[in-house]
Amino acid sequence: MSDRSDRTRLIASATRRGAARRPVSPPVERASTLLNDRPGDIRDETAGAVYGIEDLSAARQLRAALADLEGAADAWLVPSGLAAVTVPLTALLRPGDEVLATDALYGPSRRFLNRHLKARGMATAFHAPDASVEDILAAMTGRTRLLLIESPASLTFELVDVPALAAACRERGVLTVMDNTWAAGLAFRPLAHGVDVSVQAVTKYVGGHSDLLMGSIAAADPAIARQIAETIEDLGWRVSPDDAWLALRGIRTLPLRYAEQARSALAVAEWLQTRPEVAQVLYPALPDATGHDLWRRDYTGAASILGLAMNGGSEASAHALMSALELFGLGYSWGGFESLITHETGQLAFRRAPPQLVGELLRLHVGLEDPADLIADLERGLAAWTAAIR
Structure with missing residues (x-):
């Protein structure tokens, strides 16, 4: 991340030099099949996407902008803000694990924990929305694998001490995932405060115009990043080129x-x-x-x-x-x-x-x-x- 302000960097990535004459924003590429000149090029990933399910130009530029904003090694796009929460949990948890989350958790995230993960052998415990670091740590058990942070919390907007929690969880070997939609990756940067995975609903502030559904996932640790990337690949979850273009337009402002x-x-x-x-x-x-x-x-x-x-x-x-x-x-x-x-x-x-x-x-x-x-x-x-x- 450069010393330039966020508002400058998010626009400068559109006006950078080094390519031929081009539009400010990339064209919308609607494609499933991507053609090649030679048989040996068909599976050559160094030349870009091999098939339309992979991210094309607008999505790749949006991912780069989000990764820069979040201070992440990489950022991924999924079809909704809820998917941004559920993908890391799917990637990082295994049967027998337990998740600890605020009792004021976003309703659909709570439903996923109580319905989908529970049916697959993973438990959930809840702490008070305004609990102290000590009380949250005391609520952990030997099975606690992941702390799901939402701060401020849904509807009642309580905050927890995220930096202290992230440090304590790291010492205990507990992973942290934070829903950072409220701060939009802008007013608070979870990864810079020790959180393992930062997610947000691009639907909200990044899109900015109530005309798309999307989520983003950002991580700094290469091992965690690989697990998330592989899970997205296995699930086949990508975003449309039109929605990626709209979100890329939104992030500039x-x-x-x-x-x-x-x-x-x-x-x-x-x-x-x-x-x-x-x-x-x-x-x-x-x-x-x-x-x-x-x-x-x-x-x-x-x-x-x-x-x-x-x-x-x-x-x-x-x-x-x-x-x-x-x-x-x-x-x-x-x-x-x-x-x-x-x-x-x-x-x-x-x-x-x-x-x-x-x-x-x-x-x-x-x-x-x-x-x-x-x-x-x-x-x-x-x-x-x-x-x-x-």
């Missing part, structure tokens, strides 16, 4: 979008803290938030997604709030240019120890709209919330 949306999210979060309808704003960048000290120490930025623990209410009042909004889309995902809202109280029931919130839980994603307009929209929503309760 990632630092600017991430920073701008974080500024807007903080403004919205600070305003929401003044509202009597809101009991707590769950956002690590707020000075009084749980885990703020860890965020301030380790992170260089913040995502634009936050939780709202409301004062009382019900599903009906939550839906009334959401229905009154004009600028917030009703739908899942985040990291795109548009603001979104979802009602998340029901998902807390999947945890072994659900948090004791005083009311309903909403999740906001703050997009690139003017934050003043978003605040005005939320004011309408809160008025509808109050009317529904009365």
